Amino acid sequence: MDPLESEWIIRARSGDLPAFGELVNRHDGYVMRLIRSMAPQEEAEDLWQETFIKAFAGLTAFREESSFRTWLTRIAIRQCLDHRRQERWKRLVPLRAAPSREAESLLELPSPDPLPDQRAVRQEMWHHLQRALDNLPGGQRAAFVLKYVQGCTIHEVAEILGKAEGTIKSDLFRAMQRIRARMQQLYAP
Amino acid sequence: MKPCPKMQLAINLYHAGELDDGARLEVERHLERCPACREAAEHIGEIARLAAEAPGLEENLAAASARRSRLMAALTPRPPARHTAPLPARPMPLQPLYAALAAMLLVAFGFLLGRFGGRQPAPDPTLQALLTGFQPVVAAGHTVQPELLNVQRVRYDPASGQFEITYNTVNGVRLQGTGNQPQVQLMLARAMVDSDNPALRLHAVKAARTIAAQQQSLDDELLQAIDYLLSKEQNQGVRLMAIRVLRALPLTETIKRTLVQIVLHDENPALRMEAFDGLAAHAGGREIEPYLQTIAKDSSSSLRVKARTLRQTIDAGPVRSAELSQEN
Numbered sequence: 444m445d446p447l448e449s450e451w452i453i454r455a456r457s458g459d460l461p462a463f464g465e466l467v468n469r470h471d472g473y474v475m476r477l478i479r480s481m482a483p484q485e486e487a488e489d490l491w492q493e494t495f496i497k498a499f500a501g502l503t504a505f506r507e508e509s510s511f512r513t514w515l516t517r518i519a520i521r522q523c524l525d526h527r528r529q530e531r532w533k534r535l536v537p538l539r540a541a542p543s544r545e546a547e548s549l550l551e552l553p554s555p556d557p558l559p560d561q562r563a564v565r566q567e568m569w570h571h572l573q574r575a576l577d578n579l580p581g582g583q584r585a586a587f588v589l590k591y592v593q594g595c596t597i598h599e600v601a602e603i604l605g606k607a608e609g610t611i612k613s614d615l616f617r618a619m620q621r622i623r624a625r626m627q628q629l630y631a632p
Numbered sequence: 633m634k635p636c637p638k639m640q641l642a643i644n645l646y647h648a649g650e651l652d653d654g655a656r657l658e659v660e661r662h663l664e665r666c667p668a669c670r671e672a673a674e675h676i677g678e679i680a681r682l683a684a685e686a687p688g689l690e691e692n693l694a695a696a697s698a699r700r701s702r703l704m705a706a707l708t709p710r711p712p713a714r715h716t717a718p719l720p721a722r723p724m725p726l727q728p729l730y731a732a733l734a735a736m737l738l739v740a741f742g743f744l745l746g747r748f749g750g751r752q753p754a755p756d757p758t759l760q761a762l763l764t765g766f767q768p769v770v771a772a773g774h775t776v777q778p779e780l781l782n783v784q785r786v787r788y789d790p791a792s793g794q795f796e797i798t799y800n801t802v803n804g805v806r807l808q809g810t811g812n813q814p815q816v817q818l819m820l821a822r823a824m825v826d827s828d829n830p831a832l833r834l835h836a837v838k839a840a841r842t843i844a845a846q847q848q849s850l851d852d853e854l855l856q857a858i859d860y861l862l863s864k865e866q867n868q869g870v871r872l873m874a875i876r877v878l879r880a881l882p883l884t885e886t887i888k889r890t891l892v893q894i895v896l897h898d899e900n901p902a903l904r905m906e907a908f909d910g911l912a913a914h915a916g917g918r919e920i921e922p923y924l925q926t927i928a929k930d931s932s933s934s935l936r937v938k939a940r941t942l943r944q945t946i947d948a949g950p951v952r953s954a955e956l957s958q959e960n
Contacts, residue, residue: 460704460707460708463707464700464704467700467703467704468700471696471699471700472696475696475699480683488699491699492699492702492703492706495703496703496706496707499707528826565682565685568682569682569685572679572682572683578864580866581828587683588683590648591648591679591680591683591684592683592684594684596650597648597650612641612644612645612650615644615648616640616641616644619644619676619679620640622679623672623675623676623679626675626679627675
């Protein structure tokens with residue numbers, strides 16, 4: 444571990460807020476990017492803040508068996524999954540006929556109007572990818588985000604999520620299959 | 633043309649950068665000569681690139697700085713209460729305060745629940761305001777907010793007809809009751825939607841099927857949970873059981889539409905067959921008749937055979953139908 448980071452951790456454990464602020468500065472963007480891929484945008488800042496508040500409160504329990512970033516990632520993922528679990532209970536809708544696939548596709552097709560530039564097209568595609576991510580089970584989504592959005596190796600993903608590497612490979616494979624199916628459905632002629 | 637099934641995992645790992653040199657070369661050679669796998673690989677690569685470009689770091693620096701300041705303000709110890717504290721320039725976000733308050737109240741609530749087992753604690757208005765969602769459950773003499781429930785185990789005793797649901801707030805509490813009690817159904821719904829344990833979800837759905845068979849109806853929350861499982865559940869055994877719950881209920885128009893959607897669109901052939909059987913069992917197969925032509929082209933040969941047999945049965949009428957069943 445980076446000696447400077449180790450020193451910040453030791454100081455932050457004894458309640459040194461500026462030292463914890465240094466840790467926040469270092470990992471801020473990484474955590475926000477992770478949370479934005481795991482949770483609704485409007486909830487991202489609250490979840491980001493809760494992650495760091497929990498990290499500060501739990502620093503004494505951090506035994507440096509993994510890197511600080513790995514530990515922080517675990518907290519953030521747990522926050523997002525807990526939030527998702529609570530939300531899905533609140534958002535239950537009455538039993539109804541599932542909309543037909545055709546109708547669903549029409550609803551979600553990108554606008555036929557020409558988009559101003561390539562960046563807007565990518566944003567639109569990212570939006571659809573996020574919708575596909577929303578439909579993944581929590582574990583598969585976490586594995587996909589850590590691997591493809593955060594750029595972790597499978598070994599790191601397994602360490603963060605506390606699963607075997609084989610399970611992560613299988614989760615990633617299933618997640619990719621589901622995302623492909625959904626994206627193909629959206630963009631098929 | 634479909635990509636080669638044996639290569640799919642390798643192609644995924646190839647794009648994940650997780651193959652050694654030998655395996656990577658093997659995949660590349662395969663991609664050169666297999667257009668279907670090449671197309672699949674391109675699609676996977678495109679999704680991987682898109683994910684890597686995820687927005688998140690593109691916000692302006694001022695927003696990030698303000699966010700960090702708010703966090704630091706939230707972490708800064710408050711001055712003693714006896715002083716009249718000036719209002720901070722940036723008000724502390726409410727959510728951490730609520731979380732801390734909720735945690736304290738939960739501990740106090742659980743303590744009271746364990747200590748005064750038989751008494752019904754007065755509902756705390758602050759807690760109720762925080763924990764929104766479904767109505768409180770009155771179980772084992774306690775009022776429990778559904779947000780607090782953590783169902784651990786579901787058991788059914790066919791001899792007594794009693795369900796036993798073990799749940800946990802702070803202290804373990806066990807609820808016993810029959811299927812017509814709303815709190816039993818609400819807890820089953822909660823277990824189906826909230827539990828990460830597929831075995832528990834399966835037990836809960838089986839219990840719902842028992843209730844559906846006994847009463848021919850289910851409460852709204854339980855039906856909502858069944859619907860949730862049908863659309864979101866990953867465990868196919870749980871989904872199959874959810875269809876059996878619907879089969880145990882009278883075939884309303886809504887349930888019929890749900891089963892038809894499954895027959896026509898579900899990816900799992902076992903589930904399509906189960907839904908088909910559910911529809912074919914009603915009105916001599918007339919409920920599914922308008923869809924038989926489509927089902928006769930299903931990718932599952934068993935389902936195609938079922939559809940053709942039902943078509944013949946319907947066309948043959950009652951007399952021929954009896955002959956066909958004897959032949960089978």
